[in-house]
Amino acid sequence: MKLAIVGVGKLGLALLEGVTARGVIPAGEIGLLDAHSARVEEIAARTGARVIGRSQLAGAQRVLVSLQPRVFPEVSEWLAQENVGYISTMAGVSISTLVRRLGTQRVVRVMPNLAATIGRSQTAITGPKEAQDAGDLAFAHTLFGAVGDAYDLPEHLFNAFTGMSASGPAYAAVVAEALADGGVRMGLPRALANELAAKLLVASGELLQRRAHPAMLKDEVASPGGTTIAGLAALENAGVRGGLIQAVIEATRRGTELGRDQE
Numbered sequence: 001m002k003l004a005i006v007g008v009g010k011l012g013l014a015l016l017e018g019v020t021a022r023g024v025i026p027a028g029e030i031g032l033l034d035a036h037s038a039r040v041e042e043i044a045a046r047t048g049a050r051v052i053g054r055s056q057l058a059g060a061q062r063v064l065v066s067l068q069p070r071v072f073p074e075v076s077e078w079l080a081q082e083n084v085g086y087i088s089t090m091a092g093v094s095i096s097t098l099v100r101r102l103g104t105q106r107v108v109r110v111m112p113n114l115a116a117t118i119g120r121s122q123t124a125i126t127g128p129k130e131a132q133d134a135g136d137l138a139f140a141h142t143l144f145g146a147v148g149d150a151y152d153l154p155e156h157l158f159n160a161f162t163g164m165s166a167s168g169p170a171y172a173a174v175v176a177e178a179l180a181d182g183g184v185r186m187g188l189p190r191a192l193a194n195e196l197a198a199k200l201l202v203a204s205g206e207l208l209q210r211r212a213h214p215a216m217l218k219d220e221v222a223s224p225g226g227t228t229i230a231g232l233a234a235l236e237n238a239g240v241r242g243g244l245i246q247a248v249i250e251a252t253r254r255g256t257e258l259g260r261d262q263e
């Protein structure tokens with residue numbers, strides 16, 4: 001078994017789908033372990049991966065830990081195996097906590113996002129020298145490079161990356177929902193407003209990638225004395241920029257707290 005995924009929830013499933021769709025690891029070489037047995041059986045049947053129990057973990061070359069941080073201290077008691085490399089997606093949980101609780105230096109800390117399922121995750125990766133020597137860091141780069149962009153990031157920036165990029169799809173969803181609500185408020189049918197909002201975010205993201213700075217796109221859209229600048233003035237009055245900045249600050253802080261709780 002090349003990889004065991006422990007915790008096949010929202011992120012574990014997105015990674016499984018992204019990895020198997022791109023043939024990085026054959027589904028038959030992936031084991032799935034999750035407390036929610038009916039759900040994981042259904043996922044295994046659908047993807048071709050197989051359900052495993054705790055006793056089979058030792059047969060995995062590497063274990064991807066995608067559990068909620070709060071369950072990690074308890075679970076680490078049976079998760080720790082010899083000659084296994086670990087890759088953790090858990091928000092806030094530091095390399096030093098992983099090393100201490102898993103009893104090995106072969107640990108890699110990653111921070112992907114849900115776009116892994118469509119091959120567009122942004123994933124931060126870090127790990128100690130032992131993980132590099134054992135090929136675990138290279139494995140993580142291959143794995144996450146296949147489901148999006150992989151970045152080497154120093155560990156002290158992990159919670160900031162989490163608060164901005166990993167939490168980011170939720171912020172984008174709120175922006176989309178609020179825009180659609182505005183459209184509905186002004187008379188657009190709900191289904192059309194939702195579709196327009198989602199497609200707007202996708203298209204705007206692609207336009208932003210072709211510009212050196214987000215303000216360039218804003219300025220191109222806003223005609224002097226026109227509609228957009230009237231809307232932008234309302235956004236400034238509502239403090240939308242400050243709200244988004246504060247969202248990243250608070251999410252980063254929460255990552256630090258979560259890490260402290262699992263030490």
Ligand SMILES: NC(=O)C1=CN([C@@H]2O[C@H](COP(=O)(O)OP(=O)(O)OC[C@H]3O[C@@H](n4cnc5c(N)ncnc54)[C@H](O)[C@@H]3O)[C@@H](O)[C@H]2O)C=CC1
Pocket residue numbers: 006007008009010011012033034035036066067068069071075089090091111112113114166167
């Ligand atoms: N959801 C997201 O967008 C992202 C999540 N993360 C991190 O990934 C981790 C997982 O997040 P989600 O998938 O959203 O959580 P989730 O709650 O959807 O999934 C966790 C899974 O763990 C299973 N589980 C709980 N206790 C267990 C146990 N004792 N033994 C085996 N399985 C057990 C649950 O049944 C569930 O399927 C978290 O640490 C989170 O910080 C990181 C980046 C993005």
Ligand SMILES: O=C(O)[C@@H]1CCC=N1
Pocket residue numbers: 091162166167
């Ligand atoms: O909300 C959370 O804690 C996780 C980590 C980043 C995205 N979801």
